[in-house]
Amino acid sequence: MALVNIDKVHKYYGDLHVLKGVDLKIQAGEVVSIIGRSGSGKSTLLRCMNGLEAYQEGAIILDNKEVSSDERQVRALARSVGMVFQSFNLFPHLTVGENVMLAPKLVLKQSAEDARKMALDKLTKVGLAEKFDQYPDKLSGGQQQRVAIARALAMSPKVLLCDEITSALDPELVGEVLKVLEELAAEGMTLVLVTHEMNFARDVGDRVVFMHQGKVWETGPSAEVFANPSTPELRSFINAVL
Amino acid sequence: MLNFSDLLPYTDQLLKGLWVTVELTVYATLGGVAIGTAGAAGRHYGGNLLRGMIGMYVELIRNTPFIVQLFFIFFGLPALGIKLSAWEAGLIAMLINLGAYSTEIIRAGLAATPKGQVEAAKVLGLSPQQAFFRVVLIPAFEKIYPALTSQCIIVMLGSAVVSQISVMDLTYAANLIQSRNFRSFEVYLVVAAMYLVLAILMRQAFDALGRYLFRHRRSS
Numbered sequence: 001m002a003l004v005n006i007d008k009v010h011k012y013y014g015d016l017h018v019l020k021g022v023d024l025k026i027q028a029g030e031v032v033s034i035i036g037r038s039g040s041g042k043s044t045l046l047r048c049m050n051g052l053e054a055y056q057e058g059a060i061i062l063d064n065k066e067v068s069s070d071e072r073q074v075r076a077l078a079r080s081v082g083m084v085f086q087s088f089n090l091f092p093h094l095t096v097g098e099n100v101m102l103a104p105k106l107v108l109k110q111s112a113e114d115a116r117k118m119a120l121d122k123l124t125k126v127g128l129a130e131k132f133d134q135y136p137d138k139l140s141g142g143q144q145q146r147v148a149i150a151r152a153l154a155m156s157p158k159v160l161l162c163d164e165i166t167s168a169l170d171p172e173l174v175g176e177v178l179k180v181l182e183e184l185a186a187e188g189m190t191l192v193l194v195t196h197e198m199n200f201a202r203d204v205g206d207r208v209v210f211m212h213q214g215k216v217w218e219t220g221p222s223a224e225v226f227a228n229p230s231t232p233e234l235r236s237f238i239n240a241v242l
Numbered sequence: 243m244l245n246f247s248d249l250l251p252y253t254d255q256l257l258k259g260l261w262v263t264v265e266l267t268v269y270a271t272l273g274g275v276a277i278g279t280a281g282a283a284g285r286h287y288g289g290n291l292l293r294g295m296i297g298m299y300v301e302l303i304r305n306t307p308f309i310v311q312l313f314f315i316f317f318g319l320p321a322l323g324i325k326l327s328a329w330e331a332g333l334i335a336m337l338i339n340l341g342a343y344s345t346e347i348i349r350a351g352l353a354a355t356p357k358g359q360v361e362a363a364k365v366l367g368l369s370p371q372q373a374f375f376r377v378v379l380i381p382a383f384e385k386i387y388p389a390l391t392s393q394c395i396i397v398m399l400g401s402a403v404v405s406q407i408s409v410m411d412l413t414y415a416a417n418l419i420q421s422r423n424f425r426s427f428e429v430y431l432v433v434a435a436m437y438l439v440l441a442i443l444m445r446q447a448f449d450a451l452g453r454y455l456f457r458h459r460r461s462s
Contacts, residue, residue: 050365052361052365074365075364077367078365078366081365087356089359091363091381093380093384093456094458103366107367107368137458
């Protein structure tokens with residue numbers, strides 16, 4: 001069974017029909033980029049995958065657990081799925097190290113020592129171990145986002161959801177965050193990215209999912225999809241963004 | 243002629259009164275801010291019924307005079323069989339009063355917390371309680387800390403009113419002394435200075451606590 005199974009998912013905001021029967025399977029170790037115009041439902045789909053948004057029809061099974069927006073279910077899912085946000089969302093009153101250690105201590109009940117080891121390990125991975133005792137507002141945006149990635153990794157998730165994580169960054173800081181993602185991909189981490197970084201989607205991603213009007217409009221291996229888009233909508237999208 | 247030495251025989255009364263005021267203020271501040279935190283959480287996260295009830299409490303207290311609240315508790319409640327000592331009635335009135343104002347102040351802090359931080363806590367698996375106490379609360383307090391400090395000082399100064407139900411606080415001592423030696427000018431000048439010093443010390447204590455709680459700010 002695939003790591004993530006999305007089956008005919010519909011999502012409404014009141015009268016607005018945002019997801020119109022989305023089907024998608026993601027295998028362990030895959031790097032999937034979700035692209036599409038704004039309003040196509042790509043962020044909403046991502047947020048449905050860990051229960052941050054409720055969906056009204058269909059089913060999402062992630063790591064053999066049914067995803068729902070029920071409070072308990074969301075918490076249970078936190079061990080399987082991590083998320084990184086566009087706006088970093090680091091906790092400003094905690095140091096970098098405390099940000100990373102908080103959930104392992106509170107949720108996984110790790111000892112202070114184990115949590116510290118884990119945090120140092122993850123921060124080393126994103127190249128920020130020396131910032132352990134700094135507060136987030138002393139860090140650049142790119143550094144903050146790398147801490148947010150380390151924080152998510154400290155829960156040892158099976159899949160990492162990234163919601164436009166480079167969109168709030170100055171252009172010169174985008175590279176350092178993408179490099180971390182590239183390394184994670186090389187280690188076999190399952191990544192699902194909503195992204196506007198088309199070069200990254202093409203060069204690092206295994207698969208591209210193009211969303212249009214609340215549906216998976218077209219999907220396939222990255223190189224192929226970019227070279228030979230089969231629908232006119234994707235063709236015009238690629239022409240517009242590349 | 244002004245004569246401050248006439249106050250000397252009453253030093254003991256003044257200090258005892260000062261102690262009662264300090265004691266009431268410490269309990270009222272700790273308890274009132276706790277009530278305010280609970281009230282703000284209830285009003286921010288609770289269901290309609292809870293939100294409505296807390297809203298009524300806040301509006302009832304904020305729109306009636308403190309002295310009437312105090313008299314109601316001390317003189318009115320015995321009709322329901324609830325008899326309280328003057329000191330207890332005074333403390334309860336202060337707690338209820340600060341609780342209502344601080345509910346409103348702290349709620350503003352909660353409302354100003356970025357939604358993304360709560361979402362981040364949620365997807366990391368924190369329970370709502372953990373998210374509230376570990377993630378939301380300190381940044382929320384940081385935003386409203388000056389207003390909360392002022393409100394606590396207002397309640398300390400307002401505690402002078404409890405002398406009206408014969409709580410032997412600093413103002414009660416002043417009234418007593420001036421009725422004995424008729425040195426109103428001197429007594430009230432000294433007592434006013436004592437309140438002023440109390441207020442300044444209180445503000446400094448709050449500032450010191452703030453520097454500890456919000457130590458992340460010093461880094462920038």
